[in-house]
Amino acid sequence: MIGNDLLGIEDLEREDIQRILDTAVHMAEVSEREVKKVPTLRGRTIVNLFFESSTRTRASFEIAGKRLSADVVNFSPATSSLKKAESILDTARTLDAMDPDCVVVRHAVAGVPKRIAEVLDAPVVNAGDGAHEHPTQALLDLFTVQQEKGRLDGLSIAIVGDILHSRVARSNIYGFTKMGAEVRVAAPPPMIPPSIESLGVKASSSLREALDGADVVMALRIQSERLAGSYIPSIREYANTFGIDRAKLAYAKDDAIVMHPGPVNRGVELSHDLTDDRPSVILDQVRNGVAVRMAVLYLLTGRRPRAVAAPDEGGLVT
């Protein structure tokens, strides 16, 4: 049973994940309609509390909320009172006093959504915290793979790139292993976190080994500012050794799909043609992100009691 908040995939049971994915199927149908809107969350207020800027994720949550008829407020303390050194918890308490129905939090430091959830009454959705978790990204990845392969159980997933700094990697490791898939990670050694195998994955510094027989190849974004930390010699060397093109993709299964959380550094993580065409499913990931986030917002917010009954709760069968 999904709890009050969605802070990480680590906290979820397999049944919780399945329930979200099943709900997302219905939400995807809404997004196919001519009028992409249902009144489910009418009168509810969702706050996007983004301490770290992210146009894509914020837009995805905003669209998801609006398709459910919620009022969505964007709040980016980075550009307002945080400059005056207001503590994150003060920000949270201030927000709590405004009585939102759901708060979506993104922060550059791991653990902040959890601390905020401890203060807030409303459900908190983690939209990415440091190198910790990014649960809705993993859910949309699971949804996309399920859609493509018809199952998750028994699949081989290869995650390639800066695992050390990646919340997407951690959430996907939890998500895919919980759903019965096998996960391998590959990266230059400085980008493989210590004891990563304690999370139930196989780690390798050989791309070929990780990709061998994989059903899904997921490339992570390389942030060039990490180079300042000297984790890799250069972007060019990374592209040569861990960048995926059609030749390297041949190590994987013939029907392997290629994923990326975006935005892609073309010619670095993925070759130009792989970014745009099959077997890449990057745009499906983006599309599914809205459906999955609608499902999460609905499951966390739609069932909460509210002071005034909504005139119409309908429009959805789940």
Add this chain to the structure above:
Amino acid sequence: MSRILILGGRLLDPASARDETADLLLEGGCIAAAGSDLDSRGAEVIDAAGCWVAPGFVDLHTHLREPGQEHKEDIASGGRSAVAGGFTSLACMANTEPVNDDPATTDYIIDRARQESPARVYPIAAATKGLKGEIMTEMSALMAAGAVAFSDDGKTIMDSGLMRRILEYSRLVEVPVVVHCEDRMLVLDGVVNEGPVSTKLGLPGNPAAAEEVHVSRDVRLAELTGAHLHVAHVSTAGAVKTIREARERGVSITAEATPHHLTLTDAAALDYDTNTKVAPPLRSAADVEACRRGLVDGTIDCVATDHAPHAVHEKDQEYTAAPPGLIGFETAVPVVLDLVRRDEISPLELIRRFSTNPAHIIQRPGGSLADGEPGDVVVIDPNRRWTYDPAKGYSKSRNSPWAGLEMIGRTVATLVEGRLVYHVDRGVLVP
């Protein structure tokens, strides 16, 4: 001067290896006699039945925050918190504002302590001007003003050449140079021990090697210079091993461990509580085990709290932004008694590490219950159960990872210079 009789306790005096039930009489600020049927006419009596009676504790690593950061702590509140924990002498680090790097500041601290603190306060002066790691301080003048050791503590001196000269020069004054061993280039932005926990939390890791590399460097420099090196807050198995081997080679080296590094692992950080953020970080279970063994076998000479108060609003931040440190005076006894309860160390040997050894390292009186020694005494009830609430403690700050936990063992009474300065039922009795 008043007379105080501590009645019927278990006397633990490491200096004389005495461990027996006896009364202890204090008179004229000093230990007057131990035994039974003592002449106690006119003496105030402290009932110590079922309790341990030991030389007052000496804490070699504290941050009293005065001058300059009195919103976190001051010499008065720190001193009160210390005696409530059983500490009768404190060595305080130099990272005040201004830094304790000149005799006037040392003077000021000693003067304030004399007026305000129920515990004795011994300043540790900075090893370099402004803790900048550039120019060494005037050790002779600082010694003359009352400094008992030199340290830049958390501002680890990365310049090995300068460190060598500081150690060499310290032989002139013959006091320890205290080192916080963390290679800053290896720590980088690390805030939790690097390992499964940092991977799970997604917080930057601080590898054990950061400490181990630096301890190795400083041990070699101590060997080269013949100076007295004191390694602060040892936290890793590798550091314990390096120190043990150095002592076997005859290097002049002493070391301390904190209650938190002796009992808590990095798993304590799993819910992102910033009160678990400390430098060096809480380590793995194997590291904790090695530190305990090191304390037991004498590789680590003493327990020091690294009492480091920070205001609530300072800790109430992102894990990466919160300052490292925790308060430790009032919880040290029950926390470290865990080693006695698990039969790892005898009460007498534990007291040696709380009192006798640290007093010896800074060459100050204390650590003994012999007749004529200063009347610094602590009475401990090792079985008393209580719940720790930092808000009810004496420190101005509340940053404790043990808040709200049930404790076993408590300081019942503390005497400094033959005067009762704390009693659990009456609280701190001032100066």
